[in-house]
Amino acid sequence: MLVTRTVEELSEALASMELSLGNDGALVPTMGALHEGHGALMRVARQSNAWVAATIFVNPLQFNRPDDLARYPRREGEDFLLLQEHGVDLVFAPSPEVVFPLGWVAPELDLDGLDLLWEGAFRPGHFKGVATVVNRLLDLIPCANLYMGQKDYQQCLVVERLLCLRKAMLVQLGPALVKVPTVRDGDGLALSSRNLLLAPDQLERAKGIARTWSWMKAHGQGLQPEALVEGALERLTAEGLRNEYLVFVRDGSLEPWKRGDGAPRALYAGWLDEVRLIDNESLAIA
């Protein structure tokens, strides 16, 4: 596995791989603190690409709270071992100064309002930061396929919008976004780097989200959607979560769900003490 930290090392490594950049290959962008959700991204990427590159970069632009950035888990040693285990060809683990050098100007990206709803409303600037760093990484690492987890549902929509913009600006034809299903533990808890911040008793309460999805699935046929959401929010509160939002959207979009749209996608965000968690699930109701 080639390890790179600077743009110069990255360029040299990409050249040495003697591969047709942009026409094949996968990019798996991560913020490190890797778990089996990332493992799934790498496995899927490895199966259908000539080469796989991964990035480990805790992107300061996408944090709207400095304390959240400061305590975001970092465990680069374990991360590198996991990347190697998954047969990743190239890792790019730059410092913020390498990704956003002095004098570098972020291009304006019109995200069509996808960055303003739900997660975007509760974390102002978050998705602009995400789009900016992904845009920058794609400039540095041309590839055919980009891999991201479904757990960050809205992030996937924002990045799909970014890829459309890049096509429209003729920056490059690709890549295509491959959305990989959320990986959950045995109790249904969605894997997340932030779970590392939870003590055992907090982890137990976090599983209340999964228990609520189960309850919603069990009662989806019997209750009106409004009653279903209301009941779910009550259960989540009882589980010890401070809810931010629980909303139904048309699957694959941020449009409000209405009857006839098929199974809605439920999006949830809430706080477990001082740790913010998000999750989403497809619910067959009505």
Place this chain on the structure above:
Amino acid sequence: MLVTRTVEELSEALASMELSLGNDGALVPTMGALHEGHGALMRVARQSNAWVAATIFVNPLQFNRPDDLARYPRREGEDFLLLQEHGVDLVFAPSPEVVFPLGWVAPELDLDGLDLLWEGAFRPGHFKGVATVVNRLLDLIPCANLYMGQKDYQQCLVVERLLCLRKAMLVQLGPALVKVPTVRDGDGLALSSRNLLLAPDQLERAKGIARTWSWMKAHGQGLQPEALVEGALERLTAEGLRNEYLVFVRDGSLEPWKRGDGAPRALYAGWLDEVRLIDNESLAIA
């Protein structure tokens, strides 16, 4: 390779290895930013031990300057890959709070003045910090053999003294210190994590130390020791180094060298711009 970050994880890992702790096994303590000098320690350790543990811990106690601590190179990802490559069984990479928890009291260690001369004089408190952390790591990881590089000549003497103290205090019989010869690049530059802080032109000037050793070896028979040291210091200054000290000691000690003591060990410390470098070499003179 087992990765541990906390004392609890470490204890569990050591127990799981089902090995006779303290009676066999090697400890290779490092501050990370590993290079082939560390590689040599691991290779030697691997050859003659049932198990090999390595620690990666930038020990704040041994830095007498906060700026030196702040910019000490950190590259844990590469380090973990190298440890795995060398067949290390267990890595312990703790945070400072894990090694020196609140309320923990450093035991008084009488280092017999070995901590006050040369390096100790120019870096007040340095060797107390080294002895304290090695003492603590040996409490956490009982082993038969401890591996350190000869490049840190005085550090080896301080740690040997620590091991005597531990025997005297009946903390444990072992370990024995295995001093591994300094690894040098093709130009004779001693490998050091701090070399990562040098730009290419600075690296070139740093090789002036190796050139000076060569010059001293070439003139060791012809010049009086005083003239040899004086000539060497002039050459080092001409190479662009700011000398701190160059001294001859009886090999294996810090005693001043005198004729009849055999080949002296020359100890050097100096600054290359803002980076401090040390080296030592055995010189067959007179």
